[in-house]
Amino acid sequence: MLSYILKRLAIAIPTLLVLIVISFLLMHSAPGGPFTSERELPPQVLANLNAKYGLDDPLWKQIGSYMWGIVSDFDFGPSFVYKDRSVNEIIAQGFPITLTYGLLSFAVAVIVGVSLGVAAAVRHNSLLDYVAVGVSIGAQVLPNFVMAPILVLVFTLWLGWLPGGGWQGPEYWIMPVIALSTSFMASIARITRSSMLEVLTSNHIRTARAKGLPERRVILRHALKPAMLPVISYLGPAFVAMITGSVVVDIYFSTGGIGKAFVDSALNRDYAVMMGVTILVGALTIFFNLVVDILYGWIDPKIRY
């Protein structure tokens, strides 16, 4: 197992390198630059800016010094657009926010989703099942950019219970978490339900029941764990997607999270911020894929590496 983990980590480094180089080249090939603006800058002013940010160097040199900054000082460079801030500062401010609502959303999505899915499968074809399926389909088809404004309309304007946006304390977390977790929760519920239904018809469950185990024990002890296998493979990427933020949540709830910063950096051609967030998301994706693979082995002893 240890050698497997080491091997995967070793592969991660070249993967990240390829990611960095490709993103870097793609970004620089997009028309316009960080200083393209409606008021075209006088050539000398533009030259001064390019010199300050090293954009007048050949591309290979830019990539080289960028990588060196990361490796030697863990410095992702200055933002070309938010000029008072470095990429490290922008990520340090935005990522904890994103991480907070991401982790909470993940917890809500998993707990509610799995419970709903299990309940629906156990009471297959009952009213509970229909309601659970109905709710999860409804939640899935309602996009969060529709849900977010509705939440604000209801809880802020009509009821006056919650602040409409911002990031100042726990009461500001509620609506972002609902908006972000709902569709993930729905997916988890559906996957859990179908996987559970399949597991419940398998031989070892029949055996467990034949032994006279109480139903509760059959479900929790014997059915749930194998039923989680497809759920887990969904959870890995879903987890990364949640903790690396959602541009919709950031826009509608003004959280100041990293999702909006990422999209803005692409539109603004803020090369450094975009690279910084890409590397962050890339590294997290690689890491959590590894975690998922390890979890597989733990859940299903038949899987060996």
Add this chain to the structure above:
Amino acid sequence: MKFRTTLASSALALSLAFQAQAADVPEGVTLAEDQNYTFWLLDAIKSMDPQINTDVEGSDVLRNLFEGLYNEDGNGELVPGVALEHEVSEDGKTYTFKLRDDAKWSNGDPVTANDFVYSWRRLADPATASEYAWYMELMQVENAPEIIAGSTSPEELGIRAVDDHTLEVKITTPLPYFPQMLVHGSTFPVLQSAVEEHGDDWTDAGTLVGNGAYKLVEHQLGERVVMEKSDTYWDAENVVMEKLTALTINDVNQALTRYLAGELDRVDIPAGQYPRLKEEYPEQAVSTPYNCSYIYMLNVGEKGPEALKDARVRKALAYTIDRDIIVDRILQGGQKPSYNWTHWAIADFERPELDWADNMDQAQRVEKAKELMAEAGYGPDKPLDLTLQYNTSEDHKKIAIAASQMLKQINVNVTLDNYEWKIHTDRMQNQDYDMARYAWCGDYNEASTYLDLLTSYSGHNNGEFYNDAYDKLMKDSKTAEDPQPLYKEAESILAEEMPIIPIYHYANVDMIAEDIEGLPENNVNNTWYGKDLYRTAE
């Protein structure tokens, strides 16, 4: 605004007639307990550094944290800031400012003429790499172009401190509107010791040293900016509003909902919603002119289509677009249809009488356009194909679709090209377009801020319209006793040559809380200062 013209004509000591006072609360008005003002920002503030900032929203924040030589009042007239008054030399090229001696930085240091010298040099210095370095050139400050080009040291800039409270600025050509330009954020002073001590972090909350009426207490990027009244401000005793909060909300509709929920005191009204809100909240929905002009730029240069090199075709295109439909049916926010380039509300500016604008109705204009197209050799048998490029936005799209339908009347087939903002701009600047959506917002309240853009030497003239007579008028206007007739003539040339299709002049349409007073009502730049605001009791 006689102020400007008299200034240009003779050397005189100018003393602004009245002493500026912060919030001007009329007698008998009861102030509310709560003196907090919360306003809306569409985007995160890119920089709190006066010499680095380039955004309108950034300027709104900076005006409260720093104070330049002059401020504007609610009508856009100059009022003293750090400068009390100035004198202009006989030749109009040397300005001597008398600075107040009670101005202080938020760390207690006095604000001196040297702070301005340092800051202006900093703006031009290539090492600062400011995107607004060109503003020093626009202001014609001596040696600015050479300093930006790196061939002369920043110490050579035409600004010096005669003593702690006397500042002298030398410019290369007389500029009648020079004092107006001093309201711009990039000319605000910064404190050298604060900048040098903290480097790029000097603008962080808690570290930032300013000389404005407020100090920065919190800045969560993309979330909020909080400013509290500064006790060191020279006029602090007249500042009523205790706290200013700016909330970033990236979605206009969401911002409106939060305004209606009472979270904000001022917010922009999304396009098309003004009539409804005006009816529902007549006291809160307001529309005021705003210093920007919306046009379709025509590519008349080398890379442009052959047809657009013909002024008759350009005029026909301009005549055919029905601006009333665009303004009344699409935008619905008090914008004005435009038939010329300079915004109608610019101080002292008067548009020349234009036959097509003033003496024809839309049907007659279309008739005239058809004639012009026929003369140019186009008609039902020989339609003209053009592309119209716009950057991603619902409003731009709606207007472009309407325009393309209107142009069908004169057998012009328009293909719409939508690009993301940077690509749109890049293509325009490389002349890869036929017609393109463009908007310009004036830097100051004077017509040259628009008209200079279409000179052959402007650097923003992306349509490559080059006209010697036009250039000459604009050059002459810089030294003219009264530049207004020349501006009028320049507009007439534009109407004759039609290098751009004017569409509409902007308006600010806002919801403003009823108990907030002191926001400008008649200032095209919408320059507002927290120090002028107050909240009345119900």
